[in-house]
Amino acid sequence: MSKGKSRIWTKDFIIIVIANFFIFTSFQMTLPTLPLYVQEIGSNETWVGIIVGIFTFSALLIRPFGGKMLDTTGRAPVFITGLAILVISLYSLAVSTTILILVAVRIVQGIGWGLSNTASGTIASDLVPKDRRGEGLGFFGLSGNLALAIGPALGLFLVNHIEFSTLFIICGSLTLIALLLALNVKYVKAEPLTQAEIEEDELNTSRFNFFEKRALPASALLFFITFTFGGIATFLPAYTFQQGFAPHYIQIYFVLYALALVTTRFFAGRIYDRRGLAIVFIPGSLLIIAGLTLLAILNSPVYLFVGAILYGLGFGTVQPALQASAINTTPPRKRGMANATFFSAFDLGVGLGAMTFGLVAQYDDYNMIYWVSAASGCLSLVLFFILRSARKIV
DSSP states (O other), rough: OTTTTTTOHHHHHHHHHHHHHHHHHHHHHHHTTTHHHHHHOOOOOOHHHHHHHHHHHHHHHHHHHHHHHHHHHHHHHHHHHHHHHHHHHHHHHTTOOOOHHHHHHHEEEEHHHHHHHHHHHHHHHHHHOOHHHHHHHHHHHHHHHHHHHHHHHHHHHHHTTTTHHHHHHHHHHHHHHHHHHHTTOOHHHHHHHOOOHHHHHTTTTSSSSOGGGGGGGHHHHHHHHHHHHHHHHHHHHHHHHHTOTTTHHHHHHHHHHHHHHHHHHHTTTHHHHOOSSSHHHHHHHHHHHHHHHHHTTOOOOHHHHHHHHHHHHHHHHHHHHHHHHHHSSSSSSGHHHHHHHHHHHHHHHHHHHHHHHHHHHSOHHHHHHHHHHHHHHHHHHHHHHHHHHHSOOO
């Protein structure tokens, strides 16, 4: 393949990367501020959990339908519809003054997120050449990583200076910019079906497929990896507080994590494209396990900061490689369902992880959360070798 055909940074790819940055920045700005808003309108921590959880549940339910629509009706309708729903729901947060209205808006927001997020990943995988897909998806993921480094801090800063309603209008406007950018993308059309594919479709017309089976091995590995993230995102702030660390140490943790994540985007995908999944997944998983083990034995800020770097390097190495693996083992006409399967595993891992670790925290010390997380990382490695020996993953 010529260098021209292997080019990653086309106009359309740059647009979709920028659009993804605005989408994720808006999402990350609301992540730490919505619980504060729930408390401001007079609701308790139980409702905070519901408001956070209902969004993930809504997105998880819509993803399979979004994946199917991506493969049947095309990329543009799903992406633009999802973004439009997101814009409306974010603006609606500004006038959600009761908890029941807020719950309804969050359900709608989850639908918009599930559609747009699944579509953007599919579009990005369309736009990068197959021989550089790991590298290209790594750079695409970089936009979300930068948003992770900027969004939460920006949201918390703004909410100390402006009303919540103004903050939500700003978030809606950022997503509106993404929608306007999406209207300027030239979307890749699906390749014509072969006769064998047409016959396979005819055999499956009587039932709706809720997942793409060829993407399941990579998605199963991702599940055990993102399961560990539930403990970090949900309980690490309380854990560091219990350890007597200064409040800003947790902010430093997430900045170091994001920087390590960003660093991997410049080499991990390229290594995957040239050497395959094993060469990045095995060391990446070991880095994750090491980072979690440091949290489990946490007795110094040094352990916290080194753990952030190790976990960020590991997660940033593993996630785009698994996504590329899921896409590369799936024909183009099933790419939407492959991404839906992959991101559903992502959501399910984070959600079930947070729920499981809530029970662990109730009956044991916080450090047990990270021993369990490290065990989940070990399970992902064991599963990888099982799948590889069965030739279910390459």
